[in-house]
Structure formats: structure tokens, C-alpha cells
Amino acid sequence: MSSTATLMAPSPLSDRLAAMNESATIAMAKKARELAAQGVDVISLSFGEPDFQTPQYIKDAAKQAIDDGFTFYTPVPGIPDLRQAICDKFRRDNDLNFQPNQIVVSTGAKQSLANAVLSLVNPGDEVIVLSPYWVSYEEMVKLAEGVTIVLAGSLENDYKATAAQLEAAITPRTKLIMYSSPCNPTGAVFSREELGEFAAVMMRHPQVYALADEIYEYINFTGEHYSLARFPEIKDRVVTVNGFSKGYAMTGWRLGYLAARADIAAACEKVQSQITSGTCSIAQKAGVAALAGGRGSADEMVEAYRRRRDLVLNIVKDIPGMVTPTPSGAFYIFPDVSAFFGCTAPDGSRIEDASDLALYLLNDAHVAAVSGDAFGAPSCIRFSTAAADEKLAEAFRRIKVSLAKL
Structure with a gap:
């Protein structure tokens, strides 16, 4: 040739x-x-x-895990003590009640988001992405062969899309809504009232799920972070994603998690089992210490x-x-x-x-x-x-x- x-x-x-x-x-x-x-x-x-720098008490916990020989494979959705600590965190900070079987720990919140998108979105499903949005949302939807519907918030409303816009954008093919609050890139925070209006829209459209990215939860200047999953009428249709990179300055540790209805969490575990399996054992022990130390x-x-x-x-x-x-x-x-x-x-x-x-x-x-x-x-x-x-x-x-x- x-x-x-x-x-x-x-x-x-x-x-x-x-x-x-x-x-x-x-x-x-x-x-x-x-x-x-x-x-x-x-x-x-x-x-x-x-x-x-990552707080010293978290580093110390990681060093101790190494010294204790905690260096073997872990369960795909995370070690039991970390999953329980995440449940405790949700109760303490968000007034949300989850069981460990509803938690999946991943190699960063980005993987948690991808797991959820791949678990929920079929080819041709429409995913409404509140804009401005984090750069990877649309690419994740592409991987799942979904169709991204961008819903742009106005500068006058601090870049936040409204419930009226959301209602108008939903079609019979809509499967998922994705957003972050506090938002990357704008820093906007959806209030309890605004999220309540979103929840009311979702109530009228029972086929629609939501993926709430709360990775910046602790970096909030308003005094209140509110989770969409707190609205009981839609909580089973909300996947909440969070992690340790921002609030605990643990970017390089690559540790995130999601909380969802048990069958959705099991699906996310299934996806992860074929891609990375359980995340780093040492990082997970550090995560247990981070949550035990509170948010000081x-x-x-x-x-x-x-x-x-x-x-x-x-x-x-x-x-x-x-x-x-x-x-x-x-x-x-x-x-x-x-x-x-x-x-x-x-x-x-x-x-x-x-x-x-x-x-x-x-x-x-x-x-x-x-x-x-x-x-x-x-x-x-x-x-x-x-x-x-x-x-x-x-x-x-x-x-x-x-x-x-x-």
C-alpha cells in the first residue's frame, strides 16, 4: 500500500x-x-x-489509612463508613434522609454526573440544561446520545432561568433537567422559592427528572443553600450530586458522590462497575474524616x-x-x-x-x-x-x- x-x-x-x-x-x-x-x-x-491546602486533619486521616494498610479494592459504590457519613451529612446540612444504598461514591463529582446521565438518558431523550452551565454537561448528554435543550437565564435575573421558561421548554421527549446551584460559571444561587417553582413544574410533568449539581454548596454567600430534593413531592425524581473538591479543597483527591432513589443509585453503581469500579481507598478514608470534621x-x-x-x-x-x-x-x-x-x-x-x-x-x-x-x-x-x-x-x-x- x-x-x-x-x-x-x-x-x-x-x-x-x-x-x-x-x-x-x-x-x-x-x-x-x-x-x-x-x-x-x-x-x-x-x-x-x-x-x-487540604485541611491537615484530612491529610492525617489519609496517612493513617496508608499506615493501616487500607490499600485494597473497595466496594463499587463506596466504603460503608463513607456512605453512612454522607447520609449523616445530608441529614445535618440539607434535612434530607437517605440510606447508604442510595449513595454512590465516585472518582469526583464529574463521574457522578456522568453516571447519572448515562443511567437516565436514552438516545433521543431531551435534556434541559439551565444556561449558563458547566462545560461538561452538554458533552455528557452527547455521550448518552441525548438532545440538549439550552434554557438561558437573563443577565437581568442574575443569569437564572425561570420556572415559566422551564414549563415552556418541556415536551413529551423531556427526560432530565440539569443545573448547578451555586452555579458554575455565574455564581448564581437558586432560592428556596425559585426551586419550589421548579418543583411545581416537575409535578405537572411526571416523566421529568432533575440532576442537581451542588458541588459548590458550602461556597455560598447568601446564608442559605436549599436542595431541590427537599420538596417531598418530587424527591424521588431528583439526583443530587456533591463532592469534596470545593468545600474541602480536595481537588486532587478526586472524590464525589450522588444520592438518588435506590433503583437509580443501583443503575449508577452498575455503570461505574464497568468503568472504574470503586474509587481510591485512601481518598475515601480522607472523605470520612472530612465529613466528621464538619464545615468549619x-x-x-x-x-x-x-x-x-x-x-x-x-x-x-x-x-x-x-x-x-x-x-x-x-x-x-x-x-x-x-x-x-x-x-x-x-x-x-x-x-x-x-x-x-x-x-x-x-x-x-x-x-x-x-x-x-x-x-x-x-x-x-x-x-x-x-x-x-x-x-x-x-x-x-x-x-x-x-x-x-x-
């Missing part, structure tokens, strides 16, 4: 892969690392990662995140063209930057959209952020405010200077 024929051979990769997009946050972080490797002082605000360390981090949010907003209000509501949780700001579309950069290139602007800021200000395209909001850019105060101040000083050139 000639080399030309070899070059022209069809790709062996699956159609499924061709339909998927790379994670935009990971892609931008990769570009930032490449620039940094060239000696450029890049400030990365692209990743949603706490800059805090998380509350301390929240105060730092609140301070950083206010620091950034104080700078942003003096940057013409950046419009952002005040986030009520998480550690991001998500400004509308459409005022800069159509502008010309100093090198003569045009800023046509948020992706162009994010790339411009990376190359000119040496600040990495993520275009809102990946979050279903093409007029916006996401900046993480989880970095140290001095880095944030310098990053937005640079951004202000760079935007003034347009």
Missing part, C-alpha cells in the same frame, strides 16, 4: 468522539502552561480550583472567597464594557463582554467574540480566562476568583490596561 493511501485512510476514531468538544477550561489551562513554559508570567484564572474549614475559606469576590468587583466596576452581577456563591465572575466585540486589537486583529477576547487577554495581559461559549453564554467570559488576593489584583489591573487598548 502506498504512503498516500495510508494518509487518506479514514480515521479509526468513533463518531462519538468526533461529536465531543475538549473541555474549554482544560484547553485554556493548556495554552496558559505553554506560554508560561516560554518564560511568560501568566496568571491563570481559568481553572475552578481552590488555592487552599469550609466556612473559613468562604470568607476568603467573599473578600476576593469583592476585591475583583471593586476593580471591575471601573472597567468600561464589563458588566457583571454580584455572584452569590462559588468563586467566579462571569461578565458580559460583548461591548468589546468588533474592536480592533493593537496588532490589527479584530475581536469578533468572547473566544477572541479571551485569547487577546492571554497574549496581551497574560491572564488566562475561559470564553463563555463553552458555558452556553457566548457574550461572556469566566474568571476564577479562587486565586490569592495579590494575584487577583494584579490580574485585573492587567486586564483593565489591555481592554483600554481596544
Whole structure:
């Protein structure tokens, strides 16, 4: 066979892969690392990662697990003491009653979300994704061969979609609603009243389930986190996902979980059993300690995140063209930057959209952020405010200077 024929051979990769997009946050972080490797002082605000160390008592529990020889395979849905600790957490923090057989522990909340989507969504099923949304939701629906229906919240309503919008979007093919609260990327928090209106809509459509991503639960500046599963009339149709990465600064530990009706939890366990099986034994023991320690360390981090949010907003209000509501949780700001579309950069290139602007800021200000395209909001850019105060101040000083050139 000639080399030309070899070059022209069809790709062996699956159609499924061709339909998927790379994670935009990971892609931008990769570009930032490449620039940094060239000696450029890049400030990365692209990743949603706490800059805090995991609390020492959690590290100590992991070390103890190693010393105790707790190094063997674990049950697929998690070790019994962690699943019980998660049940206790739900009772303590959320007034929700689950049994251990309703809990599935996974290698991060991302796997928990994927397990739930793959367990519930059939080819052709419609999944309503409240927008702006976390970058992986739509890709998970693609993997399940579902159809994503994007439901966009308005800037005037802090980017939150309404129950009236939800009602209008539901069709006989609707199977699932996906959302996060506090929201990544906007920091918006759905109130008890707003979730109650969603629950009322679901009551009128008994074929519809909900996947509630609560990974930012503890990073909430409103004083109240409310779970959709607390509405008894729909609790059996809600899958609640949470984890340890944000509230306990345990990103690298890769530990998340879901709680659901027993048959849905069993289905998620079945999916996981064929992909990863049980997650890291040492991380699970650390998770038991984290939950036993309460949320004191998380509350301390929240105060730092609140301070950083206010620091950034104080700078942003003096940057013409950046419009952002005040986030009520998480550690991001998500400004509308459409005022800069159509502008010309100093090198003569045009800023046509948020992706162009994010790339411009990376190359000119040496600040990495993520275009809102990946979050279903093409007029916006996401900046993480989880970095140290001095880095944030310098990053937005640079951004202000760079935007003034347009």
C-alpha cells in the first residue's frame, strides 16, 4: 500500500468522539502552561480550583489509612463508613434522609454526573440544561446520545432561568433537567422559592427528572443553600450530586458522590462497575474524616472567597464594557463582554467574540480566562476568583490596561 493511501485512510476514531468538544477550561489551562513554559508570567484564572491546602486533619486521616494498610479494592459504590457519613451529612446540612444504598461514591463529582446521565438518558431523550452551565454537561448528554435543550437565564435575573421558561421548554421527549446551584460559571444561587417553582413544574410533568449539581454548596454567600430534593413531592425524581473538591479543597483527591432513589443509585453503581469500579481507598478514608470534621474549614475559606469576590468587583466596576452581577456563591465572575466585540486589537486583529477576547487577554495581559461559549453564554467570559488576593489584583489591573487598548 502506498504512503498516500495510508494518509487518506479514514480515521479509526468513533463518531462519538468526533461529536465531543475538549473541555474549554482544560484547553485554556493548556495554552496558559505553554506560554508560561516560554518564560511568560501568566496568571491563570481559568481553572475552578481552590488555592487552599487540604485541611491537615484530612491529610492525617489519609496517612493513617496508608499506615493501616487500607490499600485494597473497595466496594463499587463506596466504603460503608463513607456512605453512612454522607447520609449523616445530608441529614445535618440539607434535612434530607437517605440510606447508604442510595449513595454512590465516585472518582469526583464529574463521574457522578456522568453516571447519572448515562443511567437516565436514552438516545433521543431531551435534556434541559439551565444556561449558563458547566462545560461538561452538554458533552455528557452527547455521550448518552441525548438532545440538549439550552434554557438561558437573563443577565437581568442574575443569569437564572425561570420556572415559566422551564414549563415552556418541556415536551413529551423531556427526560432530565440539569443545573448547578451555586452555579458554575455565574455564581448564581437558586432560592428556596425559585426551586419550589421548579418543583411545581416537575409535578405537572411526571416523566421529568432533575440532576442537581451542588458541588459548590458550602461556597455560598447568601446564608442559605436549599436542595431541590427537599420538596417531598418530587424527591424521588431528583439526583443530587456533591463532592469534596470545593468545600474541602480536595481537588486532587478526586472524590464525589450522588444520592438518588435506590433503583437509580443501583443503575449508577452498575455503570461505574464497568468503568472504574470503586474509587481510591485512601481518598475515601480522607472523605470520612472530612465529613466528621464538619464545615468549619469550609466556612473559613468562604470568607476568603467573599473578600476576593469583592476585591475583583471593586476593580471591575471601573472597567468600561464589563458588566457583571454580584455572584452569590462559588468563586467566579462571569461578565458580559460583548461591548468589546468588533474592536480592533493593537496588532490589527479584530475581536469578533468572547473566544477572541479571551485569547487577546492571554497574549496581551497574560491572564488566562475561559470564553463563555463553552458555558452556553457566548457574550461572556469566566474568571476564577479562587486565586490569592495579590494575584487577583494584579490580574485585573492587567486586564483593565489591555481592554483600554481596544
